[in-house]
Every structure is written in structure tokens, then in C-alpha cells.
Amino acid sequence: MTDLRIEGLTKAYGPDHGGSTTPGTPRSSTGTTVLDGLSLDVPSGSLAAVLGPSGCGKTTLLRVIAGFLRADAGTVTVGGRTLTAPGTHVPPERRQIGIVPQEGALFPHLSAARNVAFGVTDRAARQRRAEEMLELVGLAGYGGRMPHELSGGQQQRVALARALAPAPALVLLDEPFNALDSALRAGVRADVRAALHATGATAVLVTHDQQEALSVADLVAVIHEGRVAQCGTPHDVYSRPASPWVAGFVGDAVLLPGTASNGTATTALGTIELRAPAEVPGNGTVILRPEQLRLTEPTGTTPSGTVTDVRYYGHDAVITLSVEGLERPVDVRVDGHLRLRPGDRTGLHPTGRATFHAGPPRH
Incomplete structure (x- = not known):
């Protein structure tokens, strides 16, 4: 172990x-x-x-x-x-402890195989161990190459093989x-x-x-x-981020002021189910991910917002909305590209369950 x-x-x-x-x-x-x-x-x-x-x-x-x-x-x-x-x-x-530094840091005067074998103390096993490790990282047959003859990705693989060679x-x-x-x-x-x-x-x-x-x-x-x-x-x-800060740092987050009670939270986007009942019912922060929001036709009875920005990434797009009753804009992640432009109105519907934390939203 x-x-x-x-x-x-x-x-x-x-x-x-x-x-x-x-x-x-x-x-x-x-x-x-x-x-x-x-x-x-x-x-x-x-x-x-x-x-x-x-x-x-x-x-x-x-x-x-x-x-x-x-x-x-x-x-x-x-x-x-x-x-x-x-x-x-x-x-x-x-x-x-084996270490793989930021840019490989291979010995420039040693071949890939000799770099890998550098930390192996059993001299009789050095060549065999170097070949095994190079094969493991997908570089079988590259042992004779010098570092400058390798691409950046290949150098990082050699650095990993060197770190693993001494077990x-x-x-x-x-x-x-x-x-x-x-x-x-x-x-x-x-x-x-x-x-x-x-x-x-x-x-x-x-x-x-x-x-x-x-x-x-x-x-x-x-x-x-x-x-x-x-x-x-x-x-x-x-x-299930442990705090609003974690939610905002690990991926994109939608942080909403809300009031929790009996497994749900009331927010400006409507009533949202919680993953777990709030430890302290009352006011706090409701955490959703942008892909948990759906765009709908705007009606007078459902939450809606005004598009302020559209960012297209190919496989998906992020629509930023200004929503009445919320100080912060809301990001919605959608598949592909929608025909929405800044200034358009759209309905908004949360899906799935959210995480709730007592206290105000903080990034």
C-alpha cells in the first residue's frame, strides 16, 4: 500500500x-x-x-x-x-518519490532511453526497464532519440517514464x-x-x-x-460543491439568492428542488450549473430574461441573460448555436436539483 x-x-x-x-x-x-x-x-x-x-x-x-x-x-x-x-x-x-516537472526537464545530453534509465539503480535491469517504460508511454522504438528530436508531448511522456522507472x-x-x-x-x-x-x-x-x-x-x-x-x-x-466559492472556481456556476424549506428553495427563477434538505432552513445561496437551465418561449407566467451576450464554442454555446430580480447575470449553456442575439427576450426554466448553502452568494 x-x-x-x-x-x-x-x-x-x-x-x-x-x-x-x-x-x-x-x-x-x-x-x-x-x-x-x-x-x-x-x-x-x-x-x-x-x-x-x-x-x-x-x-x-x-x-x-x-x-x-x-x-x-x-x-x-x-x-x-x-x-x-x-x-x-x-x-x-x-x-x-518520482517527479514530473512542468516542461519535462530531460537531460539534453542523454538519449530518451538513458534519461528513463537514469534513476534505476540495478544496472543489469536498466536497459530492460527503460524499454518497458517507453513502451508503456507509447514511445517504443524512440529510445535512441535525443530530447531535441522529440516533440513537446513526447518529451513529457519520456519524463513520466523516467519518473516511473525506479518504481x-x-x-x-x-x-x-x-x-x-x-x-x-x-x-x-x-x-x-x-x-x-x-x-x-x-x-x-x-x-x-x-x-x-x-x-x-x-x-x-x-x-x-x-x-x-x-x-x-x-x-x-x-x-455537490462544498461552498459557493468552490462552485465558482470549479466550472461555471449560477449562484442565486434563495429561501430553503422542506427540500426546495424559492428563487427568482421559481421553486427549485435541492439535492439534500438544507441544514439550516432559511435564506442562503442556491447553486446550479449553466447546463441545468433551459431556454423557453417567454410568457407572462414564467421567469424570463434579456440576452446580453452569446458565446459560441462549436460543441455548445453560452447565453448570458439579465433577469429581473437578480443582481448578477445568468449564464445558460446550450447545445450548438441558437438564433438569439443581444436584446432578445427568452423564457428560463431550471431543471434538476441544486445545492444549497446558508449565506449570501460569493465568488
């Missing part, structure tokens, strides 16, 4: 961004806390995406797990082995698809996911790309202000 367990992880940087290098050292009163008691469990064999905005602590978390930074407090264990704890700091080279306890991927153009990104993501699952590796992918996290990971951990705001399957995080 190579599960990852993080408990109460705290890390602060001082005014010079150097940070404390000794566990347990008091933090400066003028320092900036980046990780604030963060806890996270990643089951063995799972690919977890750590998702969050810039500056939320994603990279710091990755560096603490890898051993490049010392935590001020908290613990990190992999497969039951303690790597970080008060008074304990296993150096990076002894953590048995590490954990693989860390630091925004590995950033440097790829959109045409390559989806294919490389799928190949990376397949390779990780084929080896049974436990992995953590750091990303700021919501679509990437939802489409690749088994588990999504959303980081906000140094803590895990929500952790769950991609479906749960998207369909």
Missing part, C-alpha cells in the same frame, strides 16, 4: 520569502502563511489532482511532499512511512501539460493517466486547470487559502 496521508501541514514564508528551514521554528509575525493546517488523504493507486488558483499553496504543498521544503508543522506519510513530522525530515533523494512509492506531477498546445494536451493527459493506472502508481497532479483536474483525476482536492476546501470524486466536486 502506498497511500499518501497529509495531516495539519503548515508552511509560512518570511518577508524575504525564504521561510523557516527548521521544523518547529516559530514563524515570523510578518510572514505569510501559505499552507494553513492542510490535510489530505490519497488512497493507494489513485491519481489525485490538487486544484486551486495561483498563490493558494499548490506548489508549496508539492515541494513539501517532495522534501524540497521543510514544513513548519504537520506530517507527511507515504505507505505508512513518515517523511515529514516534527523533528523528522527525510531528504528528497531518500523519499522514493517510486509516489509520483508528483507539477503542471506537466502547461507547455503543450491545446491540440496535444488532451492526448498526452490521456496517455499519462493510462500509464499511471497501468503501473498502479499513487500520483498527485498539481494544476490550476479545472477541466484538466475533472477529466484526468480519480480524486480532486480544491485548495483555498492554504487548506483543502473540498476533496472528492470529480463528479461530487462538480455536482
Whole structure:
């Protein structure tokens, strides 16, 4: 079992961004806390995406797990082995952790096969292991090529093969698809996911790309202000956001003021069924996704709005409406393209169930 367990992880940087290098050292009163008691469990064999905005602590978390930074407090264990704890700091080279950096960072003077074999300590097995890993990532026969002879996507596959070759306890991927153009990104993501699952590796992918996290990971951990705001399957995080902030960050959200009672909420768009009864009935925020709204013929008895914008994406389109009684505009996602233009009136009908949170809408 190579599960990852993080408990109460705290890390602060001082005014010079150097940070404390000794566990347990008091933090400066003028320092900036980046990780604030963060806890996270990643089951063995799972690919977890750590998702969050810039500056939320994603990279710091990755560096603490890898051993490049010392935590001020908290613990990190992999497969039951303690790597970080008060008074304990296993150096990076002894953590048995593979790392896939942002742009591959292959050794330019080594062939693809020699890059992959670099971390394999059994010399007799190096060539065989390199061939196995290159085949696993779809690059059989590319072992003799130099990094400059490979495309960006191929370089990232070699970097993954290099990280997997020593059979590490954990693989860390630091925004590995950033440097790829959109045409390559989806294919490389799928190949990376397949390779990780084929080896049974436990992995953590750091990303700021919501679509990437939802489409690749088994588990999504959303980081906000140094803590895990929500952790769950991609479906749960998207369909049952833990807060209005999570809803607005992970995908597009329609946040409506509403009053909850007996499993429903009354809103400017009518009465909407809730996924679960509100813990505290009363005023709060109703959360829908844009695809849960349907456009209808406007009538005098149903909610309606005025089109203010139309954005066409090919496979779907997003219609923005101004609705009487709502301060914020409402986005509606529809299949294909509708013959609607700014200024047109249209009816609006919510479908499915919504999530409810006490308190006002906040992005």
C-alpha cells in the first residue's frame, strides 16, 4: 500500500520569502502563511489532482511532499512511512518519490532511453526497464532519440517514464501539460493517466486547470487559502460543491439568492428542488450549473430574461441573460448555436436539483 496521508501541514514564508528551514521554528509575525493546517488523504493507486488558483499553496504543498521544503508543522506519510513530522525530515533523494516537472526537464545530453534509465539503480535491469517504460508511454522504438528530436508531448511522456522507472512509492506531477498546445494536451493527459493506472502508481497532479483536474483525476482536492476546501470524486466536486466559492472556481456556476424549506428553495427563477434538505432552513445561496437551465418561449407566467451576450464554442454555446430580480447575470449553456442575439427576450426554466448553502452568494 502506498497511500499518501497529509495531516495539519503548515508552511509560512518570511518577508524575504525564504521561510523557516527548521521544523518547529516559530514563524515570523510578518510572514505569510501559505499552507494553513492542510490535510489530505490519497488512497493507494489513485491519481489525485490538487486544484486551486495561483498563490493558494499548490506548489508549496508539492515541494513539501517532495522534501524540497521543510514544513513548519504537520506530517507527511507515504505507505505508512513518515517523511515529514516534527523533528523528522527525510531528504528528497531518500523519499522514493518520482517527479514530473512542468516542461519535462530531460537531460539534453542523454538519449530518451538513458534519461528513463537514469534513476534505476540495478544496472543489469536498466536497459530492460527503460524499454518497458517507453513502451508503456507509447514511445517504443524512440529510445535512441535525443530530447531535441522529440516533440513537446513526447518529451513529457519520456519524463513520466523516467519518473516511473525506479518504481517510486509516489509520483508528483507539477503542471506537466502547461507547455503543450491545446491540440496535444488532451492526448498526452490521456496517455499519462493510462500509464499511471497501468503501473498502479499513487500520483498527485498539481494544476490550476479545472477541466484538466475533472477529466484526468480519480480524486480532486480544491485548495483555498492554504487548506483543502473540498476533496472528492470529480463528479461530487462538480455536482455537490462544498461552498459557493468552490462552485465558482470549479466550472461555471449560477449562484442565486434563495429561501430553503422542506427540500426546495424559492428563487427568482421559481421553486427549485435541492439535492439534500438544507441544514439550516432559511435564506442562503442556491447553486446550479449553466447546463441545468433551459431556454423557453417567454410568457407572462414564467421567469424570463434579456440576452446580453452569446458565446459560441462549436460543441455548445453560452447565453448570458439579465433577469429581473437578480443582481448578477445568468449564464445558460446550450447545445450548438441558437438564433438569439443581444436584446432578445427568452423564457428560463431550471431543471434538476441544486445545492444549497446558508449565506449570501460569493465568488
